[in-house]
Amino acid sequence: MTAQGQHIDEPDVDQPRPPSLPSRIWAVIARIERVIDPNYPGLVVAWIFFLWAVSPSLLPRTWLFEGLVCGISAAIGYGVGCVGAWAFKKWIQPRLPDSAEGLAKLWNPSDTTRAVGKVVILVGTIVGAALVLARSARWQRDLEVLMGMPPTTTSSYLRAELLAAATLALVIAAYRAVRWLVRLIVRRLNLDLRIPRTIAYPGAVLVVAVLAVLLFQGVLAKAFFATANSAFSLRNGQTSPSAVQPQLPERSGSPQSLAAWDTLGSEGRWFVATAPSAERIAQVTGKPAREPIRVYAGLDSAPEPEDIAALVVRELDRTHAFDRKVLVVVTTTGTGWVDSTTASSIEYMYGGDSAIAATQYSYLPSVLSFLSDREKATESGRLVIHAVHQRWAQLAPEHRPKLLVYGESLGSQGSEGAFTGLDDIRTLVDGVLWVGPPNSNRLWSQIEARRDPGTPEILPTYADGLIVRFAATAPDLGRPDRQWTDPRVVYLQHASDPIVWWSPDLLFTQPDWLKEPRGKDVSKSIRWWPIVTFWQISADMANAQGVPSGHGHRYGDLVLDGWIAVAQPADWNPGLDAAVRKALDEDITWEYAHK
Numbered sequence: 001m002t003a004q005g006q007h008i009d010e011p012d013v014d015q016p017r018p019p020s021l022p023s024r025i026w027a028v029i030a031r032i033e034r035v036i037d038p039n040y041p042g043l044v045v046a047w048i049f050f051l052w053a054v055s056p057s058l059l060p061r062t063w064l065f066e067g068l069v070c071g072i073s074a075a076i077g078y079g080v081g082c083v084g085a086w087a088f089k090k091w092i093q094p095r096l097p098d099s100a101e102g103l104a105k106l107w108n109p110s111d112t113t114r115a116v117g118k119v120v121i122l123v124g125t126i127v128g129a130a131l132v133l134a135r136s137a138r139w140q141r142d143l144e145v146l147m148g149m150p151p152t153t154t155s156s157y158l159r160a161e162l163l164a165a166a167t168l169a170l171v172i173a174a175y176r177a178v179r180w181l182v183r184l185i186v187r188r189l190n191l192d193l194r195i196p197r198t199i200a201y202p203g204a205v206l207v208v209a210v211l212a213v214l215l216f217q218g219v220l221a222k223a224f225f226a227t228a229n230s231a232f233s234l235r236n237g238q239t240s241p242s243a244v245q246p247q248l249p250e251r252s253g254s255p256q257s258l259a260a261w262d263t264l265g266s267e268g269r270w271f272v273a274t275a276p277s278a279e280r281i282a283q284v285t286g287k288p289a290r291e292p293i294r295v296y297a298g299l300d301s302a303p304e305p306e307d308i309a310a311l312v313v314r315e316l317d318r319t320h321a322f323d324r325k326v327l328v329v330v331t332t333t334g335t336g337w338v339d340s341t342t343a344s345s346i347e348y349m350y351g352g353d354s355a356i357a358a359t360q361y362s363y364l365p366s367v368l369s370f371l372s373d374r375e376k377a378t379e380s381g382r383l384v385i386h387a388v389h390q391r392w393a394q395l396a397p398e399h400r401p402k403l404l405v406y407g408e409s410l411g412s413q414g415s416e417g418a419f420t421g422l423d424d425i426r427t428l429v430d431g432v433l434w435v436g437p438p439n440s441n442r443l444w445s446q447i448e449a450r451r452d453p454g455t456p457e458i459l460p461t462y463a464d465g466l467i468v469r470f471a472a473t474a475p476d477l478g479r480p481d482r483q484w485t486d487p488r489v490v491y492l493q494h495a496s497d498p499i500v501w502w503s504p505d506l507l508f509t510q511p512d513w514l515k516e517p518r519g520k521d522v523s524k525s526i527r528w529w530p531i532v533t534f535w536q537i538s539a540d541m542a543n544a545q546g547v548p549s550g551h552g553h554r555y556g557d558l559v560l561d562g563w564i565a566v567a568q569p570a571d572w573n574p575g576l577d578a579a580v581r582k583a584l585d586e587d588i589t590w591e592y593a594h595k
Helices: 023-037 040-053 064-097 098-107 111-145 159-191 197-236 265-273 278-285 305-318 340-349 368-374 376-395 410-416 422-429 441-450 476-479 530-539 558-567 576-595
Strands: 293-297 325-333 354-359 402-407 431-435 468-471 486-492
Touching: 040 064, 040 111, 040 410, 064 111, 064 159, 064 530, 111 159, 159 197, 159 376, 265 293, 278 340, 278 576, 293 305, 305 354, 305 376, 325 376, 325 410, 340 354, 340 422, 340 558, 340 576, 354 376, 376 402, 376 410, 376 558, 402 410, 402 558, 410 431, 410 441, 431 558, 468 476, 468 558, 476 558, 558 576
Parallel strands: 293 354, 325 354, 325 402, 402 431, 431 486, 468 486
Antiparallel strands: none
């Protein structure tokens, strides 16, 4: 005992005990919750939307791409959940009958039940998302095997969850910034103008909503496309070191050309500078060759679309293009891009006795052009095709070159706009090749809708294949085994190409291509779900080129098979076919290394 009569080992009753481990865990969770302040019904619905986003789609995705798609999808779900929870508390809960008192108590639980529920939701969404991503990784590997790609690993794919969470957090932060703005306006209206909050709040929401609509549909949209146009116009002025100004008169941009080199744009300069020479063509085919003609007019080559079309015709006259065996009018994609395989295929096939004409109608890439420049694409295609046809029709029939039309992706929509229907095509040109047509193409949609009964949407037969044929592989062009009259029209379309199959109708209508047997490179696991499938195919469009040739929106040397079907030269043979395919493969390898 001490002098005061106390035992030295007697505990100090005033000394606080250290918190237990569960208490410390609860404290950490409470601290995190105060920082992020989540809406738990929103988290639950966000998790459901996350599940939808990892469901099978047309194309395999990297963990990075999947993380972005899942994050955006979860953010949409979070918003839906928040609105649903607010609506329940505002309108449904106060009107619940006494018999539903238990349900109301579930919505307003005790503090302990609430804390446990929050932990369950937080842990459940995190663990559940990881498990679902692990399953999704298996779907991705199935798709990658179908497309001959290296299979992804489950461990690497789990990184998508972190990116999705970061994307969700960013969107929530943006929403809360808007909410803060609404509340600021409410306070100002209430305090400064003495407007009652019951009126000020909806007024503030209306003001912010109107501002958002005006900004995004008007000012911001215009500013975005103006900025994008300006940015891509700068790129349009760039020239690859491998694209050297041609000196041959058979090329636009040469010293003799009516279209100056510096007006052709980046894609136009590459197109005219990289044509295979007569020497190269002769080396590949083993026969004498001519210098192929490539004519191009950029946005800066003439002031108006009509002037650009007229300039193309003058360039064709200058180069004596109407004296060649074949003349191809190409309607380009947004930036003025022409597929090198498409152009070189014709030039090798005809020993350089060919002419190809193309124009640029936009500085924007295809995705942005699809949103803002579709009418420009159609107008440009119509003007150029009709201008060339008008000049071509002035020649005696026996002296005319074979007049062909080509368009890929948005370019196919541009050239379709030049024709009123199949009869018009048969009247104006000698053959058409359209590759990866968007679902919104007018003629394509009409033909698909009127296909022969019993034939699949992914590879339909129309009028017994008499005029139009669809193909995903070379053998498809020989089906059906019946007469195929000239002029021929060919559509190349892969079952896994989201550009072809995306449509607003996917929101609430199951398409035929998901009712019928799947294409060879389409996962058997993909199913149609309202809204979900639309979102998944929309996401796939951004990755349409990220797969090997022969899948998605990459058609490779199938374009050569298309040209053979449409306009096979008289001297074509298996040996020449093999030599040209080898040359095309070498050319595209060189292009990837130098462009």
